[in-house]
Amino acid sequence: MTSMALEGNARSQADWKMLKRLLVHVMRDKRLLLFALIAYPLDALAAILPPFLVRQILDVAIPRHDADLLLWFCGAYLATLFLEYGAGFASLYAMGILGQRGMQSLRRDLFAHVQRLPASFFDRNPVGRTLTRLTNDVEAVSDVFATGAVTIIADVLTICAVVGMMLWLDVRLTLLAFLVVPPLVLMAAVMQRYARISFREVRKHIARINAYLAEHIGGMGVVQTFRQEARTAQEFTKLSAEFRDANRDAIFYDAVLFAAVEAIGTAAVAVLIWFGALDMTTGIVGAGTLVAFIQYIRRFFVPIRDLSTKYTVLQSAFASAERIFQLLDERVTIVSESDAKPMEQLRHEVALEDVWFAYREPEQDADWVLRGVSLRVRKGERVALVGATGCGKTTILKLMTRFYEPQKGRVTVDGIDIRELELTSLRRAFAVVLQDVHLFSGTVMENLSFGADATPAAVEAAAKLVQADDFVRKLEKGYATEVAEWGANFSAGERQLLAFARAMVANPQVLVLDEATSNVDTETEARIDHALDVLLADRTAIIVAHRLSTVRKVDRIVVLQRGQIVEEGSHAELMRGDGLYKRLVELQFAEQMG
């Protein structure tokens, strides 16, 4: 056996597994599924009855001059019409709803999963890519239901029913009819193959045009300063022409296919007349059978024609499903162990014990961000981390809240490794206020309470304490004001105060704060300073500090350099020496003066 065949085998097995996983989502509603399963055969049945009834009218009722029988057949025809419409609608609808519910459940699972993925996943994968999985890829799978590609199985049922009916009516005519049909089906199949290839080309070219357009609209300034307007227009015209040519191929195959479908009925009828004429003259086959056959041949051919479109939809759905499951299979590396204990009241200290950490698998010495850091923060103590950019300050905060795990050493709370603590309870005990304040869409109130069990009054009280209350109240809708995307309707200082309020509402045991460096006006500066006092009162805190006013508030300052602790002590102690801290402070002063 060749490796190709093996690969193909593995691939179809993988497809089958994927289908099973998809079906789990789609088949949640058993009753609706049963409904669809009943409606499909009814639909197929309804599709084969009308031509038969027309034949009965033309070949039985009319020759017999039986008006009553005619009325009966007409009544039956009307009934099948309702059946066809009813069952057809029901099957499409039931399957569509099943599909949409399935997609809803898939989206729910994806979102929940993504939320549990470790921070390192987000370092490796840009937001846009993950977003595409949750939106475009789910949509592509959903298309299977929206475009009716899911009926591909039902189509086979209809085709079988049609052929069965034709054979039952007249075996010889059926065989005659199929003298014409197979070559046409074959031709259609070949055409479809080319059509599919050309559609793929079309998609490739439109993607190129869109990319070119987006890029050059964004870079129009460069195009203009380098006076390349004419040349880029020429390039664009070329892309445009290539796209048009790709479309011409697609149009050609599509038009030929369409015309062939229209011609096929006529050709089949002609053959029937030619060869079947003798039968008809002897009265064995009536005009009605002929009419019925014309309609059956059409009903046979249409699903075959649509097969390739449906196949394409299925293919792209499979490709998307593969990417979706890849994301779902992405391992959640940081989880609570099954025997994890919830974090209780902090009694003594939070500590880092000889911690070595690198963001990626360390290959060279420079990859290490922390190099054997040991740090103890006692209950009620406030510690500031200070150092130049990239010295590892923020990383320490991320390890304490178990956003990342150290390669060597451990992080403990009262001597217990935090890996043994339940994750959510650990993180709720440590409220983190980050440098870049992220606000969510929704009202100010929703942002401040952020899912916590806090009454509006409690939220407002917390906001008041950190002086965020008055500027919120000044807004037209107060706490009900919608936060714009990325919190754009608030100034940097206001966003900072809102983040403090959010942390106040969460009321953490340990405050973990990465101080913002952004420049704010002096009035806001004073407010932030005051808010920080409130926030730090009677609380254990670890702060990455940038402001001189902040380091003066803490009990101990830890100075980091290249992932190591180099100095420790109070502000006064450190200023007495001539270390890195003193130089940093001098710089800070200069910045605040200038």
Place this chain on the structure above:
Amino acid sequence: MSGTPPSAMARLWRVARVHTRRWLWGFVLLLLTNASAMVIPQLVRRAIDDINASGVDAASLRDLAILMIAIAVAGAVVRSLSRIHIFYAARDVEMDLRNQFYAHLTRMPASFFQRHPTGDLMSRATNDLTQVRLFLGPGLLNMVNTAIAYASALPLLFTLSPKLTAITLAIYPPSFFVVQRVSRWLYQQNLAQQAQMGKVSNFVQESLAGAHVTRAFGREQHQARRFEELNAGLYAINAKLTKVRAVLFRLVTALGSFGVLLAVMVGARDVLAGDLTAGELVAAVEYMALLSWPTFALGWVLSMVQRGRSSMDRIDGILREEPTIRSGGLTPEAMDPSVETRALTIAFGERRALDDVSVRLLSGKTLGIVGPIGSGKTTWVRALLRLTEIERGQVFVGGHDIVDLDLGALRRMFGYVSQTHTLFSKTLAENVSFGDSAASVERIMRALTEASFERDLTALPQGLETPVGERGIMLSGGQKQRASIARALLIDPPILVLDDALSSVDTETEQRILGHLRRVRAGRTTVIVAHRVTAVQHADEIIVLDRGKVIERGTHKTLRAQDGAYARMAHRQELERAVEKSSLAPADKSSPIADAQARVTGGAR
């Protein structure tokens, strides 16, 4: 041309008119297609009536069959040709409009792109253009086809049976209004679905970006609940869409079948009464079947026409906008590379980005501009190239008021490196030679060397031919900046403008690049906008901008001596460098990797 702006439809007509021959061929062939389709039921009628009227000979039936096949084949040929011609024409018009659209954009100034974000322009060039093309292709084809089908089938049906004709007219025409309603409903639901999808997408994007906050507060459940609300909303719209689609889909088949039923009910009685032959009834049923698709198609197409028109309006809205920066007529043979702004004032709304800025830069000199973010540095530089709207009498290049100058002639004077350093998704070589696609490899290499890129070149997998990816994503920030500088140096501009172009490189690289520049551009006009004092310290003149005003001017030496903003900035940056240097001191502890390496290679060492 008349003075009033032509309407959107008139513009579409002007573009479509170019392809008149194609359109005409398409419609003539469509006529033939319908003619061939109309003959078939007549032949079927003759065959059936012949069979019923006993004493038929097989030979005449055979002839009939051969004729039918011939007509079917001919019909298929003209049908495909008519579709090909009409759809080709629609694609041609689409292409012409798209090209016009891009060419138009190249003439628009920056202010236009601020008013119309990329997403908006893209949507017009893609979604709206598709709607226009659908209106021209399937839309026109089906409209004309329906008209021809009705015009030819109805008289034929009438000669067979006036009664059946009456029935057809009673059912079919009203039904296309029903189809039109349903398809418009479908379209609206589609828009609603897209809007909801947009909300879901925004929420997901924001949640992903803020995942650290959610995590830090342990609020995953809360976010999942909010997502579920949006997700349920999306489901609700999708469920509605599913219903509409199912109705529409089934309506087509039901419509055709219902017509056949009525025809058979009424027709069969006539056959029984002897007023109609069986063959005539079959032919009549066939004619009605021929009309069922055009009837449905018309309803579908009517809503397509509306969408096509409003989309064309949106495209026309862009094409109708005139550029606010128009080229002057003056194209001097040679221009002195000197620059002057006289009391230049530029306001964006209320805010004055530049306030009374007078600067003179003589040929061959270097000007440095420093100042905080938003102080107007970039605005001043962009005014020189007329990338922003300016008044006459404020900016002069080579002694000419730039408003009078041809835009090409003006911009040819400059090599401009902006702070955004936009690269295109082509190869590095293509990006560097963007200003002169005919540049030799030697020239490209020289430009890269002058921009201190040559060392990075060896690290790139395909060297010069490395694709840099969308917006240069394959390159680091510093590499992007240096590639942009090389791009400007390649055209060897009389005036080089570096607009904060060195912010992403370290001080050492900055000094190396500036050193190169001082050599290759000795005696050439240069403008350097920077945050770092080190970047401008060698300039012949330095101006300090603050809130659009010149607050200090002089040389590095004189400014450093004053106790002004420049001196404070210089002092702070010196301290910063000192700290930077001390942080780069080697670590005294060895890392586990070094330990491991020592263990592995221990013997060898």
